[in-house]
Amino acid sequence: MNSLIDKVKNILFYDADREFFAKVFPDSVAAVDLLRFRKMSPSDLSAVIAIEQQVYNFPWSENIFRDCFTIGYSCWVCEDPQKGMIGYGILSIAAGEAHIMNICLSPEVHGQGYGRRMMEKLIDVAREKRALTMFLEVRPSNAAAIALYEKMGFNEIGVRKGYYPAENGTREDAVMLALELL
Numbered sequence: 001m002n003s004l005i006d007k008v009k010n011i012l013f014y015d016a017d018r019e020f021f022a023k024v025f026p027d028s029v030a031a032v033d034l035l036r037f038r039k040m041s042p043s044d045l046s047a048v049i050a051i052e053q054q055v056y057n058f059p060w061s062e063n064i065f066r067d068c069f070t071i072g073y074s075c076w077v078c079e080d081p082q083k084g085m086i087g088y089g090i091l092s093i094a095a096g097e098a099h100i101m102n103i104c105l106s107p108e109v110h111g112q113g114y115g116r117r118m119m120e121k122l123i124d125v126a127r128e129k130r131a132l133t134m135f136l137e138v139r140p141s142n143a144a145a146i147a148l149y150e151k152m153g154f155n156e157i158g159v160r161k162g163y164y165p166a167e168n169g170t171r172e173d174a175v176m177l178a179l180e181l182l
Ligand SMILES: CC(C)(COP(=O)(O)OP(=O)(O)OC[C@H]1O[C@@H](n2cnc3c(N)ncnc32)[C@H](O)[C@@H]1OP(=O)(O)O)[C@@H](O)C(=O)NCCC(=O)NCCS
Pocket: 055, 103, 104, 105, 106, 109, 110, 111, 112, 113, 114, 115, 116, 117, 137, 138, 139, 142, 143, 144, 145, 147, 148, 149, 151
């Protein structure tokens, strides 16, 4: 029965169909396949900041997020039908280069494939805007993020010394990674 459902699903891949299958055959659709993306709006900021503060030791302030809107960065949130808004990603795109400024998922969903989905969305957006290369910085101590980026094909291109604030007033380097989008 499940293989028949899978065959039908592979023919019909619209979101509405996925939601139909999720309702009628709940075991036949992975939660990550029901994730929806939409542009972040100022009304999302309180939920975004709640996640930001849960996840990072040195979270962005509300003003930094507001500046992202003002500057015109490409700001996205992802929503799970059951859990609501569970993550966000912010991209700067100019002159053929896309830069991931922030990507963050709620701790309750880490390790379930949502981060990869968010990265795929940001890469799609960058390609649509004709970016040729995507860049990002990451703390060397952030093993989960580095694993995700390496699995998505990013390569190390350098180190920014003392880029991030760290505990006890110290600084942590940033590893710079890049992905060719051609
Ligand atoms: C980094 C982050 C976005 C990853 O998202 P996630 O939903 O937890 O990751 P996923 O479940 O999609 O995993 C993606 C891949 O990375 C690997 N991965 C994820 N967490 C890992 C960990 N802790 N250790 C090793 N590998 C890990 C997975 O095995 C997976 O590989 P696969 O797709 O081949 O199975 C998420 O952990 C997060 O929001 N962290 C806090 C904010 C942050 O650090 N952002 C990055 C700043 S540079």
